[in-house]
Amino acid sequence: MELFWYIAIGIVLTVFFVLDGYDFGAGIIHLFFAKTEKDKEVITKSAGLFWDSNEVWLVAAGGMLFMAFPTFYASVFSGFYLPLIIVLWLIIFRAIGLEFRGQFKYDMWKAIWDKSFGLSSLLLALFFGIALGNIVRGVNLGSVENGVSVHEEHYFFLPLWNSSFSPLTDHPGVIDWFTIIIGVIAVVTLAIHGANWIILKTNSSINLKLKGVIFKLNIVLAVLTVFSLYVWQLVNPTSLDNFIHKPYLMVFPIIYLIGVIGLFFIKKIKKDGHAFMLSTLIIVGGITSSLASLFPVILPSINNVNGHLTIYNTSASTYGLSVAMIWGIIGFSLLLVYFIVQKRLTAGKIDHMDYGH
Amino acid sequence: MEDMLFYDRLQFAFTITFHYIFPQLTMGLSLMIVYFKWKFLKTKIEKYNNAAKFFMKIFAINFTMGVVTGIPMEFQFGTNWAKFSELTGGIIGQTLAMEGMFSFFLESSFLALFIFGEKLMGQKLHFLTGFLVFLGSWASGWFILATNAWMQHPVGYEILDNGKYVLENFSALFTNPWLLPAFLHNQMASVVTSAFVMASIGAFYILRDKHSEYGHLFLKTGVIFGLISSVLVAFPTGDWNAKNVAKYQPGTFAAMEGIFETEEAGAEIVLIGQPNMVEKKLDNKIAVPNILSFLTYQEWHRQIPGMDQFKKEDLPDNIPALYYSYHIMVGLGTIFIAVMALALFFLWRKKLYTIKSLLWTIMFLVPFPYIANITGWYTAELGRQPYLVYGLLRTSDGVSPTVSSGNTLFTLLGFVALYLLLGLLFLILVGKTINEGPTPKPH
16 A cells, blocks of 8 residues: 555656656756747746646645655655755746746846746756755654764754765765755756757747757766766665666666667657657656665665664555545546646647737 | 744744635635626627636636645645644545645646637537636635644544554545535635625726726626625524534634633623733623524523633633634624625615715725635634644644754745735736736737
8 A cells, every 4th residue: 555655656756847847947948048039938938838737746746745654744844844945935936937927028027037937947956856865865864963863763854054065974964965966967857858848849949959958968967877876876875776686677777778868869859759758758767766776765864773764664544545545546547637638738839829818 | 942833833824824815716716707607608798708718817817826825835734844744644634635636636727728728629618617627626625624624623533552643534524514614614705705806896997987898797796796605604604613613612712702701691792802811801892791692502591611611721822813813704794794785785776886985995895805714714723722633732742843943934034025025926917917907909
């Protein structure tokens, strides 16, 4: 039962990052590459039409996490208090940028919301990467000082950073050199994903140029990936064990690899949808590989006093999880229907679609 | 520790108050949009369709605000109330997750279809999407109220040795005697808000002599919906809720009604008075004897326990705030019924559109249903104190153990600044939409 909900939440979260990922990415591309008003407008629109229906997946994931793994939800949300609240603020800033830009025709007005949309997209991508970095690195569960837990064994609190910026101390902060690397990987990945989305959904004048950008970013991503594998081992020495004991889990890193390798041929790919699928594979492969390397742990402990948080020691009662599975399956089917209807309705390029208000 | 609890409560109160400005309008408005769309299907008069689309624009702005201020609500259970989430997540997580999965998805997907898909789908399907938006937003209210009902009157649970609450009976969450009255009361109150907003926009158009065809339609519809819902908020739904409080939370009932001392021969109803917590009495009291006993139990001389019958630590910790919230809500509700009844009378006499003083009154009444809705929620939430789960889990035992008060104050200040900006932009945007009016722009 725990496993069902773990997989279900994993799927919902991955869908969230694939969907909202492209509009984060569109924001990053918008910040650095959109020069003319027409391009800025159409790129904003390619995110603005979809961000709210994409973010309902985040709400769903949050709700499911709360229901199925309340101890994990309580531990992680209070332990990462500051970065989580900052993420909420950024989500609000981004939404304001997207929704308000087109309301008035003054250049200065648009310039403000362009920056708001672009910068908060960039920072959100960075923070989501940093979050993933924190999860794989682990935290000082129970806030152990000199071998004694200050809090209950599943609670902790992380400052934004500590003076050494090192993941290898007893009290790492949210931001250290390891999580920054994972954060940059997330930014690059989502920038590629967003560029693919813009090419797929719009007729912007920079579409051709973006293919070159994707190619270059993909080189950066490949280098960073190799480098991160090395530091990942330093930070979490057991991260390969699962793949050695259960070789079938290798399918996830392979998905990631297919995406990265495929995108080197971006200039030869005829169908824009195929390129978008490749960056989707990178996101899916990246998230699932990270989860698979930890499984069944969902938050490692970096001290010897308190054990890791796993899907088994943080879950709700079996009865609750079973009832929820019944409505969960109904809910999932409905989500799928909504999703397909919505995608069919907004198929094709969106340049001339009405923004709605 | 005391500081921490204070800032955690203040932050939740602030963010939920600001958040609830938006859903209360969208829930009521979705019903009225469905009404306009249905009217259009029946009569084929274009005016009704334009009205539906105009209010869907206002709905959409409010929905966006509701989404961006709603995500922090869901997260704050974990960030600021971790212990509460850990202990009760297995139960309230159910209803909250269902809210996200069933209603929020429904609402957001079909809102997009309603806005973009009219030409593509034809009128009947377009009506259906509008109806599904309504269904989604009301289902959302239902799940949130089910969550709150469990906190007000816990059912279907079992407490383990480690203090955790586990679900024992899923369907009990939805047959909770607290839920249906609270849900109906809340939904009617949200119709009051949207009816007053609609009537206010109508009055504005008439007074300004612009879009007056729509002005008449909005005012008339707003007044009719407004009177019906204002009456239903008070009776039977409000009455039903008050009886529930008297039955399940008698200490809260005494505090919100301002009964300090038990009167043997039946309780009076307080109209005006200020709680004096030092001398444990109401200053400048105006009250009518025996009415409260009659309203609550239909018995003139039924004894109702006053606050003297309860231990201080089991009574709400801010009695004056609870008392004022309740009395502001009830007082405003009475005024709404009076104004809307008067307006309906003049509508019937075909004079409403020309009585300027009444039009001005209706236009400026628009903030008050918001205040009534929010003070209503304050009554429920302050009344539940000092508990998170009534009678079982104290609020002070629910906060996050590792988050310091300095960090909470930091994020509270951030929310205040950000929401101030958000509120300003919201007003500009809604003002602009109202100013442009419902007449479709030629493309």
